[in-house]
Amino acid sequence: MVTRLSQSDPGFEEDFRALLGAKREVSEDVEAVARGIIDDVRQRGDAALIAYTSKFDRLDLASATLRISDDDFAAAERDVPGDALDALKFAKARIEAFHSRQMPADDRYTDDLGVELGLRWTAIEAVGLYVPGGTAAYPSSVLMNAVPAKVAGVERVVLTVPTPDGVINPLVLVAARLAGVDEVYRIGGAQAVAALAYGTETIRPVAKIVGPGNAYVAAAKRLVFGQVGIDMIAGPSEVLVVADGDNDPDWIAADLLAQAEHDTAAQSILVTDSPDLADRVIAAVERQLTTLPRGEIAAASWRDNGAIILVGSLAAAMELSNRLAPEHLELAVAEPEALLVRVRNAGSVFLGRHTPEAIGDYVGGPNHVLPTARSARFSSGLSVHDFIKRTTLLKLGPEQLRALGPAAITLAETEGLGAHARSVSIRMNR
Amino acid sequence: MVTRLSQSDPGFEEDFRALLGAKREVSEDVEAVARGIIDDVRQRGDAALIAYTSKFDRLDLASATLRISDDDFAAAERDVPGDALDALKFAKARIEAFHSRQMPADDRYTDDLGVELGLRWTAIEAVGLYVPGGTAAYPSSVLMNAVPAKVAGVERVVLTVPTPDGVINPLVLVAARLAGVDEVYRIGGAQAVAALAYGTETIRPVAKIVGPGNAYVAAAKRLVFGQVGIDMIAGPSEVLVVADGDNDPDWIAADLLAQAEHDTAAQSILVTDSPDLADRVIAAVERQLTTLPRGEIAAASWRDNGAIILVGSLAAAMELSNRLAPEHLELAVAEPEALLVRVRNAGSVFLGRHTPEAIGDYVGGPNHVLPTARSARFSSGLSVHDFIKRTTLLKLGPEQLRALGPAAITLAETEGLGAHARSVSIRMNR
Numbered sequence: 001m002v003t004r005l006s007q008s009d010p011g012f013e014e015d016f017r018a019l020l021g022a023k024r025e026v027s028e029d030v031e032a033v034a035r036g037i038i039d040d041v042r043q044r045g046d047a048a049l050i051a052y053t054s055k056f057d058r059l060d061l062a063s064a065t066l067r068i069s070d071d072d073f074a075a076a077e078r079d080v081p082g083d084a085l086d087a088l089k090f091a092k093a094r095i096e097a098f099h100s101r102q103m104p105a106d107d108r109y110t111d112d113l114g115v116e117l118g119l120r121w122t123a124i125e126a127v128g129l130y131v132p133g134g135t136a137a138y139p140s141s142v143l144m145n146a147v148p149a150k151v152a153g154v155e156r157v158v159l160t161v162p163t164p165d166g167v168i169n170p171l172v173l174v175a176a177r178l179a180g181v182d183e184v185y186r187i188g189g190a191q192a193v194a195a196l197a198y199g200t201e202t203i204r205p206v207a208k209i210v211g212p213g214n215a216y217v218a219a220a221k222r223l224v225f226g227q228v229g230i231d232m233i234a235g236p237s238e239v240l241v242v243a244d245g246d247n248d249p250d251w252i253a254a255d256l257l258a259q260a261e262h263d264t265a266a267q268s269i270l271v272t273d274s275p276d277l278a279d280r281v282i283a284a285v286e287r288q289l290t291t292l293p294r295g296e297i298a299a300a301s302w303r304d305n306g307a308i309i310l311v312g313s314l315a316a317a318m319e320l321s322n323r324l325a326p327e328h329l330e331l332a333v334a335e336p337e338a339l340l341v342r343v344r345n346a347g348s349v350f351l352g353r354h355t356p357e358a359i360g361d362y363v364g365g366p367n368h369v370l371p372t373a374r375s376a377r378f379s380s381g382l383s384v385h386d387f388i389k390r391t392t393l394l395k396l397g398p399e400q401l402r403a404l405g406p407a408a409i410t411l412a413e414t415e416g417l418g419a420h421a422r423s424v425s426i427r428m429n430r
Numbered sequence: 431m432v433t434r435l436s437q438s439d440p441g442f443e444e445d446f447r448a449l450l451g452a453k454r455e456v457s458e459d460v461e462a463v464a465r466g467i468i469d470d471v472r473q474r475g476d477a478a479l480i481a482y483t484s485k486f487d488r489l490d491l492a493s494a495t496l497r498i499s500d501d502d503f504a505a506a507e508r509d510v511p512g513d514a515l516d517a518l519k520f521a522k523a524r525i526e527a528f529h530s531r532q533m534p535a536d537d538r539y540t541d542d543l544g545v546e547l548g549l550r551w552t553a554i555e556a557v558g559l560y561v562p563g564g565t566a567a568y569p570s571s572v573l574m575n576a577v578p579a580k581v582a583g584v585e586r587v588v589l590t591v592p593t594p595d596g597v598i599n600p601l602v603l604v605a606a607r608l609a610g611v612d613e614v615y616r617i618g619g620a621q622a623v624a625a626l627a628y629g630t631e632t633i634r635p636v637a638k639i640v641g642p643g644n645a646y647v648a649a650a651k652r653l654v655f656g657q658v659g660i661d662m663i664a665g666p667s668e669v670l671v672v673a674d675g676d677n678d679p680d681w682i683a684a685d686l687l688a689q690a691e692h693d694t695a696a697q698s699i700l701v702t703d704s705p706d707l708a709d710r711v712i713a714a715v716e717r718q719l720t721t722l723p724r725g726e727i728a729a730a731s732w733r734d735n736g737a738i739i740l741v742g743s744l745a746a747a748m749e750l751s752n753r754l755a756p757e758h759l760e761l762a763v764a765e766p767e768a769l770l771v772r773v774r775n776a777g778s779v780f781l782g783r784h785t786p787e788a789i790g791d792y793v794g795g796p797n798h799v800l801p802t803a804r805s806a807r808f809s810s811g812l813s814v815h816d817f818i819k820r821t822t823l824l825k826l827g828p829e830q831l832r833a834l835g836p837a838a839i840t841l842a843e844t845e846g847l848g849a850h851a852r853s854v855s856i857r858m859n860r
Contacts, residue, residue: 087838122773138845340823354857358842398784411521412788419684419690427784
């Protein structure tokens with residue numbers, strides 16, 4: 001049975017806090033293994049990559065076949081059905097259009113003392129994109145990671161994807177081509193992360209690594225952080241649906257199950273002011289579970305992590321939503337805009353009854369890489385900003401140095417930094 | 431003797447790579463200690479804070495005296511000389527003016543299919559600012575961290591600062607007041623980080639922790655990451671000065687020493703196309719070292735980590751600069767703008783002969799919290815962006831769902847996600 005809470009129950013605050021604090025992820029301690037692999041790749045380069053790929057992916061490669069060739073791409077394009085290719089192109093165009101609006105402008109100005117100030121944005125020169133192998137090789141994730149990088153102006157986007165037993169999802173290659181990925185290598189695991197961070201004979205290093213992966217990949221990313229930048233380490237996916245009583249329970253059930261089918265650790269929560277809708281959604285979930293291809297996964301997620309919370313008002317629902325800080329927030333209500341203004345912490349919001357979250361996973365335009373596990377309280381989804389960096393600028397002439405210098409010297413002296421003070425004072429008489 | 435490299439030497443590339451790869455920081459393995467302290471604060475709250483403060487800071491507190499009182503602030507204000515107060519106010523106003531220009535605008539638009547899209551920026555609700563105690567308690571750093579948070583709209587900025595033997599730098603309190611900090615607690619170390627992340631009876635938790643600290647503080651920040659956001663873990667400071675032959679060697683020497691005096695692990699590098707300037711700067715450094723209050727620290731930094739690189743042209747200097755990705759880059763040349771366009775990787779640039787880096791430490795306006803250890807290749811200095819987060823928006827009506835739905839269903843089916851497809855298809859006939 002799914003967890004049911006009601007705000008009017010005396011123990012509600014305690015139960016809600018338990019929900020907030022629940023850890024859905026089992027963290028495996030694989031750091032030592034990942035560290036060993038990274039060290040080996042740093043020392044032996046391609047030879048280590050080839051050895052690990054033989055061991056883990058049962059695939060024998062040479063330096064010359066680490067990289068996916070033009071022939072491989074051509075074969076993949078032949079294998080992809082026309083409707084899937086069209087859907088990928090449609091998705092790519094919409095993601096590109098949304099992310100293009102995110103590029104910030106440089107700034108340069110002169111203040112009233114004549115000091116010139118500003119900032120410049122530049123793209124990261126080279127970025128690595130990790131794509132998991134097997135069933136988790138989602139072409140949509142290739143687009144969501146690679147398109148913003150290319151919109152940002154990253155010159156070199158390098159993708160790695162393990163191909164167990166030599167099998168690759170052709171949609172991943174087609175998505176990579178569409179997104180403008182420059183190089184693709186058939187490697188995975190901590191060894192791929194190491195190759196991207198430190199380089200080998202065949203693979204030049206990148207400056208940042210993004211993309212999802214298993215526990216070994218996550219551990220490897222944490223270990224190479226500093227040598228390169230990394231994106232967030234994503235946890236299991238989650239949705240919070242805020243619904244009034246006028247919803248079709250089957251629609252809401254489908255949305256809850258769409259999240260639940262990702263992973264047994266995924267979380268789907270319904271918050272509603274209608275006890276009747278709550279009952280009917282529970283029944284609809286049970287009904288739909290019987291006909292889902294990933295029904296067992298979805299059932300386990302719903303049973304172990306799902307929740308239905310009954311609230312006295314939709315305003316109260318938004319307070320709980322802000323405390324939960326959901327990755328995805330659906331506002332399935334008559335007037336979603338009235339609730340939107342109350343949203344403080346959420347990765348992405350889906351407004352109204354006709355905006356299921358799954359649209360955002362593929363073709364909405366906004367990114368589907370979003371903060372999980374309440375981290376929307378302090379972080380954002382993937383965007384063009386993850387692929388650019390800012391350099392600030394300052395330019396003084398002799399007159400400006402005389403205007404700003406005395407305060408700088410005073411502060412340097414209070415902090416005991418004599419050379420700081422001298423580097424200003426020595427210039428003040430010229 | 432300082433390291434000297436010349437681009438015309440046959441072994442240059444190897445020597446330069448060694449400089450790039452040099453680790454200046456000794457990383458202490460203090461994670462286990464930090465973890466124990468965090469666990470204790472989570473269990474015992476204020477009692478643990480009081481015990482650690484007694485042990486490490488030799489200061490006996492009670493829950494009621496953890497927080498700095500209005501009387502403490504009043505006393506600090508009496509202790510700060512007028513010129514220092516004026517300098518802090520001047521710095522605060524300039525930092526505020528620069529950072530106010532960074533606030534991005536929300537976006538909301540309707541595309542040609544009638545899909546409504548957008549994004550909203552919201553401030554993080556509560557932020558903790560760690561300030562080191564003793565001689566490293568820099569009031570300038572209080573301003574550089576707290577002012578952007580307040581410009582971003584953070585409602586609650588909480589500062590912690592250890593006060594060994596009960597001694598506090600009054601300038602830190604005055605800077606906190608000026609910057610609009612809401613609460614100040616006299617605690618430090620991993621215990622302060624734990625209190626900010628998890629809360630105690632007296633201290634409510636925050637959503638993000640920023641600010642510099644020692645190895646224990648850095649380890650604690652890494653451990654609480656996920657529970658809260660953290661800023662970058664800063665390494666030793668560094669400057670790269672690109673100078674032509676027309677510079678006063680004493681000015682350049684003062685700039686190199688201003689960086690060197692921070693820390694024996696700090697790094698100062700001069701890149702010049704003038705062998706004569708190189709010789710004269712070396713002599714000026716030796717001369718100035720004898721009269722510096724922190725001369726021993728600066729001498730050790732210059733000897734162990736300093737470098738002078740002779741290049742064939744200023745264009746070549748910029749290529750090396752981009753590979754080094756310096757935290758601070760001074761362009762002490764006749765036409766700095768001509769070099770600026772070649773800057774790809776740098777935290778902050780100081781243009782022309784009259785813009786010593788020390789101005790930027792205090793009163794320039796741009797932030798002095800900047801990426802170190804080559805991380806300017808993939809990251810940026812502290813800014814308003816570190817205190818806000820983005821929520822993306824999507825809104826479809828029935829017509830838009832019919833337009834976007836088929837592609838979403840196709841992609842969901844190729845990824846084997848049946849409930850995703852159903853959550854779209856179930857709405858398409860209405």
